[in-house]
Amino acid sequence: MLKNTAKSALTKLPGETAGAGSRHLILETAARIFRHEGYAATSLRAIAAACNMKAGSLYYHFESKDQIVSEVLDIGVQKVFDSVKSAVQALAPGATLGATLHCAIEAHLRALLHAHDFTSANIRIFGQVPAPVRESHRMLRRAYENYWREMLEQLQRDGAIRAEADLQQTVYFLFGAMNWATEWYDDKRFDLKLVANQMADLVVLGLQAAPERASPELRPKQRKKQVS
Amino acid sequence: MLKNTAKSALTKLPGETAGAGSRHLILETAARIFRHEGYAATSLRAIAAACNMKAGSLYYHFESKDQIVSEVLDIGVQKVFDSVKSAVQALAPGATLGATLHCAIEAHLRALLHAHDFTSANIRIFGQVPAPVRESHRMLRRAYENYWREMLEQLQRDGAIRAEADLQQTVYFLFGAMNWATEWYDDKRFDLKLVANQMADLVVLGLQAAPERASPELRPKQRKKQVS
DNA sequence: GTCTATAATATGATAGAC
DNA sequence: GTCTATCATATTATAGAC
Numbered sequence: 001m002l003k004n005t006a007k008s009a010l011t012k013l014p015g016e017t018a019g020a021g022s023r024h025l026i027l028e029t030a031a032r033i034f035r036h037e038g039y040a041a042t043s044l045r046a047i048a049a050a051c052n053m054k055a056g057s058l059y060y061h062f063e064s065k066d067q068i069v070s071e072v073l074d075i076g077v078q079k080v081f082d083s084v085k086s087a088v089q090a091l092a093p094g095a096t097l098g099a100t101l102h103c104a105i106e107a108h109l110r111a112l113l114h115a116h117d118f119t120s121a122n123i124r125i126f127g128q129v130p131a132p133v134r135e136s137h138r139m140l141r142r143a144y145e146n147y148w149r150e151m152l153e154q155l156q157r158d159g160a161i162r163a164e165a166d167l168q169q170t171v172y173f174l175f176g177a178m179n180w181a182t183e184w185y186d187d188k189r190f191d192l193k194l195v196a197n198q199m200a201d202l203v204v205l206g207l208q209a210a211p212e213r214a215s216p217e218l219r220p221k222q223r224k225k226q227v228s
Numbered sequence: 229m230l231k232n233t234a235k236s237a238l239t240k241l242p243g244e245t246a247g248a249g250s251r252h253l254i255l256e257t258a259a260r261i262f263r264h265e266g267y268a269a270t271s272l273r274a275i276a277a278a279c280n281m282k283a284g285s286l287y288y289h290f291e292s293k294d295q296i297v298s299e300v301l302d303i304g305v306q307k308v309f310d311s312v313k314s315a316v317q318a319l320a321p322g323a324t325l326g327a328t329l330h331c332a333i334e335a336h337l338r339a340l341l342h343a344h345d346f347t348s349a350n351i352r353i354f355g356q357v358p359a360p361v362r363e364s365h366r367m368l369r370r371a372y373e374n375y376w377r378e379m380l381e382q383l384q385r386d387g388a389i390r391a392e393a394d395l396q397q398t399v400y401f402l403f404g405a406m407n408w409a410t411e412w413y414d415d416k417r418f419d420l421k422l423v424a425n426q427m428a429d430l431v432v433l434g435l436q437a438a439p440e441r442a443s444p445e446l447r448p449k450q451r452k453k454q455v456s
Numbered sequence: 457g458t459c460t461a462t463a464a465t466a467t468g469a470t471a472g473a474c
Numbered sequence: 475g476t477c478t479a480t481c482a483t484a485t486t487a488t489a490g491a492c
Binding site: 038125176177179190 | 263264265266267268269352353355356392393394398400401402403404405406407408409412418423426427429430432433434435
């Protein structure tokens, strides 16, 4: 109604979104609202309003509400996965259990809390989205879970992790401990580096094959897994 | 419309709810649907239908949807809290770190997975309920968290937990690891006792003040916390 | 205690103007 | 690319019959 006379000259108003970024803005806004309100309570009108748009306009960028939620879910896992993969690849080839877990845990936590709206939305609403959306997202979750389990299995084969540790369960414990940070972590109360260190220390001491606190390098590596 | 002639003689039809159990049935049903659909997507019609009732009838037992969700949230925490408290109280007074954590973790997991609909609903929808509901439930959550932190602080004062461990964070890690089991635990794939043992072993080894695998009783206790 | 009927409001999605 | 208007449907909660 008011002042849309000079609109055709600009592709976009300089509100808070730049250039061709409407799609990104919608996804980020949707993630934030999904996180706080849940899947069903998040209306397209609410997403649009927070983007200074109207509900009908979202359909230019997305086919449906489910397509929006699908992309939000995938982004949440993909950002963390990418962060951990590239951090672990940068490690020296024969990195110790301690170095590997410190690195992977810190990378997971850093990406988790940096893309907070996407990751928190993912954890909170995964169980609430329509079944087809959930099933198609599940593959990516499984791939990330397998990545961690295979990393731990390699360390166990090298003798760095005690043979009795069940690594499938260990991955579940770790994911639970790390992802719960979306619910309690607060910049003002904690330092991310120190949180990562606390968690890594706990897990490394809990998993390692034998006490190696004093001089990690001097211990002979055990090969093969022990038969019970 | 059909056959409600002899209704006044019975207080209740023998459907699947006994005696004065309509309230309980509604709460259990609500918890199950809240868990799967989320807070907003759970309609009173859906809860009522699953109880073989009509939406309007719920208002005889509850004042509003928010009162139902409030009670569901509280029950989820209270059942776990009660279970852990009574299991820990049954321990010998000077129980070791290992005995205490094995006991508390198993009690938490057992109640968590036994009251699965209530506990899973609690974890999933806590962030989505209206603010007044969330705030009034938060006290109970905080009380349970304090219970665990104080238990760990006592063990640290006794020298059983290494002084560098941050116990506030440890409680967050533990809660995350334990509560995530609502998302992956499956009777057919796992044995609860073994899961509790795996988790307790990991945490005990990760927290203990010094390696005491061989003979826990022989180590001298350290008093006071070390100044850094 | 449970029912029917209804009030007031909100939803996802579509069509077509600009 | 974004808007307005609209359809068909669903929502919580209330009132009052039985």
